[in-house]
Amino acid sequence: MGFLVSGTHLHITTWVIALVLFFIAALAGKKLTGVHMGLRLMYILMIISGGALFLEYRSAYGMNYDMKVLFAILVIGFMEMILVRKNKGKSVTVFWGLFAIALAVTLYLGLSSGIGSKF
Numbered sequence: 001m002g003f004l005v006s007g008t009h010l011h012i013t014t015w016v017i018a019l020v021l022f023f024i025a026a027l028a029g030k031k032l033t034g035v036h037m038g039l040r041l042m043y044i045l046m047i048i049s050g051g052a053l054f055l056e057y058r059s060a061y062g063m064n065y066d067m068k069v070l071f072a073i074l075v076i077g078f079m080e081m082i083l084v085r086k087n088k089g090k091s092v093t094v095f096w097g098l099f100a101i102a103l104a105v106t107l108y109l110g111l112s113s114g115i116g117s118k119f
């Protein structure tokens with residue numbers, strides 16, 4: 001399964017597509033069931049591609065990776081909360097804030113540590 005761990009491009013592709021689908025579904029005026037299903041498929045691909053990187057490099061980089069994965073899971077959780085609550089007509093303001101914080105931390109931890117691109 002070398003293609004999963006030979007770089008971070010596959011993983012980046014999965015979460016960029018996920019974010020695009022999330023914003024389409026979250027900002028649309030109506031319920032977009034198909035887009036939400038596509039987003040859930042991307043969660044699985046994100047977890048597989050990120051999980052493979054995690055298993056391959058965790059021993060070399062340690063704690064930062066644990067935190068990265070933890071916050072990434074929170075991002076997925078908040079995206080689901082926003083879409084499900086929005087479709088039920090409940091307030092989502094707090095969850096947008098939590099989503100933004102978790103996403104910023106995830107991007108920071110991902111880009112600042114270990115393998116892949118560094119800024």
Ligand code: HEM
Binds near residue numbers: 049050055072075115
């Ligand atoms: C919203 C979801 C996610 C975002 C925005 C995200 C973002 C990122 C970013 C920016 C990188 C660095 C890429 C690079 O430097 O080339 C990265 C790498 C990584 N991601 Fe994710 N990711 C997400 C989901 C996940 C999930 C679900 C997992 C694990 C199950 C995961 C595990 C990893 C690992 C282990 C790395 C390599 C560590 C590193 O170089 O810092 N990610 N991710």
